Amino acid sequence: MKLLSVKIDSNQVNKILGNASSYSYGFLDGIDLGKQEFNKRLGEFTVEALYKYIDSRAMANPQRLHHVYEWGMTGKPSGRLFNFTYRPYKSSIRFTGNFLPSSSISESSTEPFVNKAKVMEDQIQVVITPRDSGYLAFEMDGEMVFTTNTIYIDHPGGDEVAGSFGNTVEDFFDNYFNIGLLKPFLNDLKTAEEFTEMFSSGARSGGRSAGTRAGKKYMTKTGMIIE
Numbered sequence: 001m002k003l004l005s006v007k008i009d010s011n012q013v014n015k016i017l018g019n020a021s022s023y024s025y026g027f028l029d030g031i032d033l034g035k036q037e038f039n040k041r042l043g044e045f046t047v048e049a050l051y052k053y054i055d056s057r058a059m060a061n062p063q064r065l066h067h068v069y070e071w072g073m074t075g076k077p078s079g080r081l082f083n084f085t086y087r088p089y090k091s092s093i094r095f096t097g098n099f100l101p102s103s104s105i106s107e108s109s110t111e112p113f114v115n116k117a118k119v120m121e122d123q124i125q126v127v128i129t130p131r132d133s134g135y136l137a138f139e140m141d142g143e144m145v146f147t148t149n150t151i152y153i154d155h156p157g158g159d160e161v162a163g164s165f166g167n168t169v170e171d172f173f174d175n176y177f178n179i180g181l182l183k184p185f186l187n188d189l190k191t192a193e194e195f196t197e198m199f200s201s202g203a204r205s206g207g208r209s210a211g212t213r214a215g216k217k218y219m220t221k222t223g224m225i226i227e
Contacts, residue, residue: 047085055075067121067165071105081102081117082097082165083100084096099121123161
């Protein structure tokens with residue numbers, strides 16, 4: 001009876017084990033190198049999602065968000081009086097928002113209310129004083145009113161607009177973004193399929209460089225879709 005004889009090349013085994021170990025470290029290197037690129041893509045996605053979220057809320061609640069759009073363009077992307085920018089870092093993303101000047105003219109005016117978005121959002125009192133003609137003319141409750149007195153408007157834009165834009169942005173990040181958009185994507189990142197896909201070739205010959213490529217690929221997933 002012959003015994004089974006198996007010859008093992010210890011050098012080859014040691015090489016594979018060494019490559020496998022290097023591949024694993026390389027994968028971690030790739031993740032670290034890919035963090036800023038990941039945050040860049042996440043930042044771009046977030047800004048686009050935020051724009052669409054505000055537009056949809058404005059369409060549903062024009063009485064609250066009409067002030068951050070040009071007159072008669074509430075909820076329309078081309079009428080936005082705000083913009084957002086982002087700056088990605090390795091461990092964070094910084095978002096910045098700004099109001100834009102208005103250039104449109106309302107039906108009851110003859111010139112643009114340039115700072116309408118900021119004035120109405122911050123509930124800054126508006127003071128209107130007669131100039132050339134010596135009196136003011138405006139419509140109230142369907143009737144024309146003429147006065148020589150200065151008019152003070154404490155709630156420009158209406159009672160519902162003050163702080164509503166800021167509240168909408170906070171609601172986006174606190175609820176909609178974290179629960180509806182970001183959580184499913186982060187759950188997908190928990191399974192590192194890229195690690196196993198390239199492990200075999202990395203263990204044979206690629207080593208650390210193959211692991212780095214796999215790690216970077218893992219961090220640049222593009223599975224986020226805005227509907």
